[in-house]
Amino acid sequence: MTKPLLTAATLALAVGAAVSHAEDTIDEPWEARALIKAFATSLQGELKGAMAEGGPVCAIQVCKEEAPAIAADLSQRSEWQIGRTSLKTRNGARNAPDAWETNVLEQFESRQRNGESPKGMTYAEVVTMDDGKVYRHMQAIPTGQVCVACHGARIAPELAEAIDAAYPEDQARGYKAGDIRGAFTLSKPM
Ligand code: HEC
Numbered sequence: 001m002t003k004p005l006l007t008a009a010t011l012a013l014a015v016g017a018a019v020s021h022a023e024d025t026i027d028e029p030w031e032a033r034a035l036i037k038a039f040a041t042s043l044q045g046e047l048k049g050a051m052a053e054g055g056p057v058c059a060i061q062v063c064k065e066e067a068p069a070i071a072a073d074l075s076q077r078s079e080w081q082i083g084r085t086s087l088k089t090r091n092g093a094r095n096a097p098d099a100w101e102t103n104v105l106e107q108f109e110s111r112q113r114n115g116e117s118p119k120g121m122t123y124a125e126v127v128t129m130d131d132g133k134v135y136r137h138m139q140a141i142p143t144g145q146v147c148v149a150c151h152g153a154r155i156a157p158e159l160a161e162a163i164d165a166a167y168p169e170d171q172a173r174g175y176k177a178g179d180i181r182g183a184f185t186l187s188k189p190m
């Protein structure tokens with residue numbers, strides 16, 4: 001799989017947004033959303049392609065390698081740190097939430113219980129960290145039907161075996177379509 005990670009168009013959109021409005025705090029949610037869109041679009045494209053070509057066992061590789069590669073690429077070309085997190089991680093070493101993220105993920109769960117759709121659910125705040133003020137932004141990731149193959153309650157045996165081998169500490173199972181699987185998490189120094 002050596003396709004370009006991002007199409008020129010999505011990247012230009014996201015990065016143009018992130019760079020040209022760097023000083024203008026009003027645009028920050030907009031920048032974050034553009035980056036999330038670029039991330040989600042390329043990830044979903046890669047995932048669908050890999051599932052169709054090589055099946056879900058092969059697609060594990062996409063989630064394992066392309067997801068962080070796309071995130072790193074977007075982070076490098078913008079002023080944002082971008083990643084994914086969850087209350088129940090598959091790759092805890094890479095994606096475990098910090099205290100602020102845990103709080104927001106719990107808040108997303110309770111907003112969903114109170115009737116809000118997780119689609120487009122976001123939360124943003126300026127947080128004072130050790131090294132200064134940081135703008136932090138999270139957006140919920142709803143579980144889609146395609147996700148259940150690898151994150152659902154009944155994972156095909158050969159797939160479960162491959163996941164167990166790669167992620168012995170996996171917690172990211174038992175999800176149904178519509179559940180909040182996790183969130184995109186972005187931050188930018190102010
Ligand atoms: C082919 C199997 C597969 C499918 C299908 C899949 N995932 Fe994953 N998912 C993984 C793997 C493997 C990881 C661990 C990635 C890593 O190592 O960072 C992961 C990690 C994640 C994470 C990061 C947090 C964590 O648990 O470590 C999120 C969020 C996530 N997946 C959401 C989704 C969503 C939403 C879908 C459907 C659009 C989906 N996944 C479909 C295999 C899959």
